[in-house]
Amino acid sequence: MPELDYRFSVAPMMDWTDRHCRMFHRALSKKALLWTEMVTADAVIHGDRERLIGFSEAEHRLVLQLGGSDAAKLAEASRIAEAFGYDEVNINCGCPSDRVQSGRFGACLMQEPATVAACVAAMREAVTIPVTVKCRVAVDEDPPRETLFGFVDQVSDAGCEVFTVHARKAWLSGLSPKENRDIPPLDYGLVADLKAERPDLTIILNGGIKTMADAAEHLKTFDGVMLGRAAYQTPHCLLQADQLIETGEGVDTLDMEAALEALDRYRPYMAARLEEGTKLSSMTRHMLGLFAGQPGARAWRRTLSEKAVKEGAGLDVLDEALSHVTAERVAA
Template sequence: MTSQRKDGASHYARGKVFAVAPMIDWTDTRCRFLHRQLSQHALLYTEMIVADAIIHGKRDKLLDYHPQEHPVALQLGGSDPGKLAEAVRIAADYGYDEINLNVGCPSDRVQSGTFGACLMREPETVAACVEAMKAVATVPVTVKCRIGVDDQEPDAVLPDFIVRMVAAGADAVWIHARKAWLQGLSPKENREVPPLDYQLAYRMKQEFPDLFIGINGGITDLDQADEHLKHMDGVMLGRAAYHNSSILAEVDHRIYGAPSRDFDQRALRDAMMAYAEDYIAKGGRLNHVTRHMVGLFQGLPGARRFRQILSSDATKPGAGCEVIAAAFDAIDFERAPAAIDA
C-alpha cells in the first residue's frame, strides 16, 4: 500500500521549518508515527535509504509508511546520478513530500559506498546527482551536508558547495554545522568532537538569501531553535528530539504559531495502542514500537517506571498493547509540571 501527500504545496513555501533529523536505526516509520502524534507540523525524515536498496530490494518494506506522517521526507544515499534518479522515480509512487540527498553521514559503511560526508570532496558529483534527481522529481529535492571534511577549509569549501547546489536546482540545503573527520573519529564522535560553527551557517544564509537554508548540529531545545530561526530558514533537531520527544509537543505552538493546547496524554496513549495493535496483527513485535517511546516524559513523576515497563515488558513473548497502557498509568500527570503543556 502506498501513501499520498496531503497536498502539492511545499512545506518550504510556508515560512520557518522545524525538522526532526534523519537518524539511521531510529527514525523508522514507527518512530515517525509517534513524533507526528506530538507535532502536526514538524517535518519528519526517514532513515537514510541507499538508492541500490530501493532499486533491488523490497520496496514496500523500505518505503511504505503511515499516511499520518506527512509532511515526511525521504533521505537517499548514493553517488550515482542514474541510480538516484531511478530511486526517485520508484519513490514517487509512495507520495513523499521531499527527497533529500545525504552528504553528511561519516560512517565507515557509508564511506565504503562512496556517499555520505565523503562527497563533500566531490561537489561536482553531488551537483550531478541533484540535477538528475530534479529532472524526475515532482517534489522538492534537497541536500543535507557538513561544512567540510578532514583538512578542508569550511570557509572556502561550503560557499562553493552551495553555489553548485543552487546551479543544480536544489530547493534547500540543510547544514550540519560541523566538519566530519572521516578517519580517526567514530560516527558518535563526529556528532560531538568537531567544533560547531553556527556563524558560518549564518553567513551562508546571508550570502544566499533566496535559498532555503536550515541548520543542524548540537541544538538541544526549543529556546536554542528559536534563536537559530532568527538567522536561518529552518532548524533541525536530532538526538535531542528523540531522547526527549515530549519537546515536540511544543513545536506547533512555539515554532508554527498554532494555538496553545494542553498535552493530551490519553489521546497519545490511545493512538499508540491502536497503532501497536495493528502493527502486531501484521506480524510485528511490540518493542519495535515502544523502543521509540522511552524518551517520552523525561523528568516527570513516574518516568523511570514508565521506561522500565516499556524496556522490559514490551520485549516479552506475546506482549500486547496493554503494556503501553500500563506504562502511561505509571506517570503521575496530575503532578506534572506546567512545562508539559504545549
C-alpha cells in the same frame, strides 16, 4: 501540492527514525517535517520497497533521504519515491560512517560538489517533488568556509534550493560516527554567514540544538531548524513543535495532557501493527524518553524496557507503564 514548511524537522537517524518512530512523532506534532532513515539508491531500486520505504499516509509531510553518488540510480530511486508518495527526496552528503565512505556517499561527497550537482540535476529532471541536500560544513582538514560556500554554490547552480547544514566538520578518519556528533566544534556563525550571503536559498540548521528555546532563537536567523537526538531522547519537545512553527515561540515545559492525548492518537496504530505481528518493543523503544524528568518516568521506562520485549506483549504493558506516570501525577 502545498509548499513544504521547513521551519521544524526531525533529523534522519539510522536505526531510529523508522516508520514506528515517525508515526509516534506525528502523534506528537501535526506540522513537523519528518524524515526517513537513509536508504541507498541501490536498495530502493532492487530491494523490498514496502519494507524499506513503505510508510503510512498519516506521516506526511515526509522526506526520503537517499544515499548514493550515481546520478542515474539516484534519479531512478527518486522516481520510485515520488510514485510511493514521498513529498521530497534528499541526498545524504553528511553521514561520516565507514560504510557510507566505502559506498562513496555521505560526507565524503562534500569533496565532490560536481558529482552532487550532477546527481541533483538528474533527480530534478526525473521528478516534480523537491530535491534537497543535507551536508556538513567541511571534511577533515578542508577549510570550512571555502568548502561549504563552494559546495553550495555549485550544487545550487544545478537547481537545489534547500540545504540542511549540520554545523560541524565531518572527520572521516580518527573519529567514529558517534564521536562525529559531538567532538568537531559547532560553527553556527559560518552557517549564518552562508544564509546571509545566499538569502535566495532555504537554509536549515542542524547540529547541537537541544531545546525548543534554542530552536526559536535559531529561527531568527535560519529558515528552519532540525532536531536529531533531542527529538528522539526527549520526544515530548515535539509537543511544542506546532507552536514553534506557528508563532516562533519555543516552550520547553512538558504538557502532560498533550502527551497523554498523543499516546491516545498513537494507540490505534500500535494495535494495528500488533495484529500484524509487530513486536510491541519495536514501537515502545521510541517512547522511552516521553516523560523524561517527570515523576514516574523511571518506572515508565523500566516497565517498557523489561516487559515490551517479551513474547506476546500487548497494549496492557503500555497501560501498566502509563499507570506509573498517572499515579505519580494524581499523588502530586
